Each structure stands twice: as structure tokens, then as C-alpha cells.
Amino acid sequence: MPPSAELPGFLHTVAPILDRWGYLAIGGIIVVESFGVPAPGQTIMAAASVYAGYGRMNIWVVAAICFVTAVVGDNIGYWIGLRGGRKLVNRWGKYILVTPARLAKAEQFFARRGNRIIVIARFIDGLRQLNGVIAGITRMPWKTFLLYNAIGAALWVGFWCTLAYQLGANLGPIMGKIHHYQWPAIGVLVLAVATYVVLHVRHIRRRRARTAAEIRAAEESTGTEPAEAREQTQA
Numbered sequence: 001m002p003p004s005a006e007l008p009g010f011l012h013t014v015a016p017i018l019d020r021w022g023y024l025a026i027g028g029i030i031v032v033e034s035f036g037v038p039a040p041g042q043t044i045m046a047a048a049s050v051y052a053g054y055g056r057m058n059i060w061v062v063a064a065i066c067f068v069t070a071v072v073g074d075n076i077g078y079w080i081g082l083r084g085g086r087k088l089v090n091r092w093g094k095y096i097l098v099t100p101a102r103l104a105k106a107e108q109f110f111a112r113r114g115n116r117i118i119v120i121a122r123f124i125d126g127l128r129q130l131n132g133v134i135a136g137i138t139r140m141p142w143k144t145f146l147l148y149n150a151i152g153a154a155l156w157v158g159f160w161c162t163l164a165y166q167l168g169a170n171l172g173p174i175m176g177k178i179h180h181y182q183w184p185a186i187g188v189l190v191l192a193v194a195t196y197v198v199l200h201v202r203h204i205r206r207r208r209a210r211t212a213a214e215i216r217a218a219e220e221s222t223g224t225e226p227a228e229a230r231e232q233t234q235a
Contacts, residue, residue: 014047023065026069030045034071036132059161078140081133
């Protein structure tokens with residue numbers, strides 16, 4: 001293996017594990033990270049790819065192990081969420097602000113946009129570890145989850161293995177710059193999403209109000225007693 005001095009600084013934490021266990025360490029760490037256990041899966045994948053750039057590992061074997069264990073780990077998470085996740089949410093979710101009502105909304109959200117979420121979840125810390133569990137809790141069809149999870153895993157592995165393999169020791173300074181602007185970028189993203197939600201809700205309310213006004217106008221023009229007035233008369 002290359003000396004640790006040749007590795008980017010953020011990879012030092014996994015270098016001893018990778019030196020000792022090799023390919024087994026890659027698969028083990030990625031599979032447990034993928035079903036919700038906090039583990040440096042992305043870090044060890046990047047480290048192994050840097051090692052491959054030095055000719056100490058095979059980049060194709062690294063990529064294959066990362067892909068297979070990522071898909072397997074996410075599917076374990078899916079079945080955890082499917083079999084027991086809902087009970088855990090109903091019992092303990094209120095303590096982390098995840099109520100049954102919010103879970104129901106998450107199910108609707110996944111039904112509309114779940115495919116895209118599963119694809120991009122691999123690139124987002126937190127979602128990468130829990131996307132399978134959430135998909136299981138919200139009862140996304142397993143075949144759908146398997147397909148889009150495999151697509152997301154392939155993109156994730158392809159991106160990081162290629163980047164780390166090509167950049168080698170230069171990956172550290174680049175990642176340092178990325179992490180420097182990570183939180184401002186997340187803040188902008190959150191603000192953009194919040195703005196979209198506010199505007200979308202406002203649009204729905206205006207559309208409903210306009211529809212109600214059109215119905216009242218149609219009833220008045222035809223001489224039909226408005227529904228609210230009929231209810232009051234009947235009461």
C-alpha cells in the first residue's frame with residue numbers, strides 16, 4: 001500500500017483498516033453504512049480508489065464491491081423499514097418530530113417523487129444511510145426501489161471511484177474546498193426548497209379560492225341557491 005503521507009488527509013482515518021483488511025473492509029463498511037449504521041463508506045471507497053491509482057488495488061474490483069454492497073445494504077435497510085420501521089415511528093417518532101401524520105405525508109411524497117429521491121440519496125449524507133429504511137417504512141414497491149437504488153448506487157460508485165482514482169493525492173485539497181462551501185450551499189438549497197413550498201401552497205390556495213368563486217358565480221347566474229345557504233336553510 002502507498003505510505004499514508006501520499007494519501008489525502010481525510011482518508012487517514014480509514015487507511016489502517018484498509019491496509020489490514022483490504023477488499024473485505026470496503027464491502028463490510030459500505031454494507032453496514034447502507035442500512036443505517038454510521039460508518040465511513042464513502043471515505044473508504046475514495047481511499048481504495050486512491051490506492052488503486054497507485055496500483056495497489058484493482059479499480060474494477062473496488063468499484064464492483066462498492067456497487068454490490070451498496071445495493072445489498074440498502075435492501076437490508078428496506079426490509080428493516082418494511083418489517084419494523086412503522087412500529088418504531090409510531091412509538092418513538094414523536095420524540096424526533098416524526099408523527100404518524102408526517103409519515104403519511106412522506107408516503108404521499110414518495111409515491112410522487114420517490115424514484116428521484118432514491119437516485120440522488122446516495123450523494124447526500126443522512127439520506128445515504130437511511131434511504132432504504134425510509135423507502136421500506138413508506139412501503140415503496142420493492143422492485144421500484146431496487147431499480148432506482150441500483151441506478152443511484154452505480155452513479156455514486158462511478159463518480160467517486162473515477163474522481164479518486166484520477167485525482168489521487170490531489171483529492172484532499174479539492175474536497176477541502178468543497179467542504180468549505182458545503183454549509184452555505186446547503187443553506188441556499190434549503191432556502192430554495194422553502195421558497196418553492198411557500199409559493200406552491202399559495203398557488204394551490206389561490207386556485208381553490210378562484211374555483212370556489214367561479215362556482216358561486218355560476219350558481220348565482222343560474223338562480224341556484226348557493227350550497228352554504230342551502231345547508232343553513234336545511235339546518
